Amino acid sequence: xxxQPITIQGHNEITQDGEKNTIDxxxxxxxxxxxxxxxxxxxxxxxxxxxxxxxxxxxGDGLVIRRKSKALVSQLPLLTSGENQVHYQLSEGYQIExxxxxxxxxxxxxxxxxxxxxxxxxxxxxxxxxxxEYGLELKYQS
Numbered sequence: 001x002x003x004q005p006i007t008i009q010g011h012n013e014i015t016q017d018g019e020k021n022t023i024d025x026x027x028x029x030x031x032x033x034x035x036x037x038x039x040x041x042x043x044x045x046x047x048x049x050x051x052x053x054x055x056x057x058x059x060g061d062g063l064v065i066r067r068k069s070k071a072l073v074s075q076l077p078l079l080t081s082g083e084n085q086v087h088y089q090l091s092e093g094y095q096i097e098x099x100x101x102x103x104x105x106x107x108x109x110x111x112x113x114x115x116x117x118x119x120x121x122x123x124x125x126x127x128x129x130x131x132x133e134y135g136l137e138l139k140y141q142s
Contacts, residue, residue, distance in 0.1 A: 007029075
């Protein structure tokens with residue numbers, strides 16, 4: 001499928017150390033399908049730096065979010081079947097390993113290029129200590 005332009009509205013809820021923060025955004029991006037997976041690609045800004053984001057949606061199984069910038073490359077699998085190993089590669093050569101557990105996942109696609117994702121997950125360190133709870137909502141339309 002040829003990539004098609006879309007608009008993405010996002011809402012993130014981040015709860016760490018008892019503090020809750022929300023981030024809302026709207027960006028232009030692309031939508032395409034390869035085999036059974038659906039992809040959303042867009043750029044966001046973090047601390048004044050452009051970050052390329054690719055969300056791979058695996059219908060019925062969850063999603064994988066890949067972020068890439070000068071300072072960081074991260075792979076965040078959010079699959080509904082068990083624990084997910086999370087990898088953050090920092091530009092200084094450091095690698096951080098975490099574990100993600102999906103608590104809720106819902107993906108609805110009304111038609112190709114129009115739909116929504118809702119995912120709630122928990123991140124823990126390798127020792128099992130909870131680092132935070134996260135909620136992600138993405139609505140996309142052509």
